[in-house]
Amino acid sequence: MGNGSHRPELRAILREKQGGRCCYCDVRMRISFKSKMRPDSETLEHLDRRADRGGNERGNIALACYRCNTGRGDADWLTYKTIRRGEHYERW
Numbered sequence: 849m850g851n852g853s854h855r856p857e858l859r860a861i862l863r864e865k866q867g868g869r870c871c872y873c874d875v876r877m878r879i880s881f882k883s884k885m886r887p888d889s890e891t892l893e894h895l896d897r898r899a900d901r902g903g904n905e906r907g908n909i910a911l912a913c914y915r916c917n918t919g920r921g922d923a924d925w926l927t928y929k930t931i932r933r934g935e936h937y938e939r940w
């Protein structure tokens with residue numbers, strides 16, 4: 849499935865590990881083309897953005913839905929996860 853990623857293997861590993869669910873809100877993600885992203889589309893997320901300069905080591909990368917990825921801003925990933933999960937169960 850061409851979704852513009854150069855890391856299909858890493859995505860496959862993460863997808864398996866996370867059961868196809870978002871690392872923040874636990875929604876089941878779909879695979880989308882970059883031009884057709886939806887709130888539940890799968891994206892690669894850097895958990896600790898301070899580490900971005902240091903490279904893309906595996907432990908720092910997870911799959912997140914597009915909605916969570918774009919809504920995170922500067923929040924710490926753990927804090928954000930807590931927020932997203934609370935919201936998920938109330939509104940989804």
Ligand SMILES: [Zn+2]
Nearest residue numbers: 870873913916
């Ligand atoms: Zn999510």
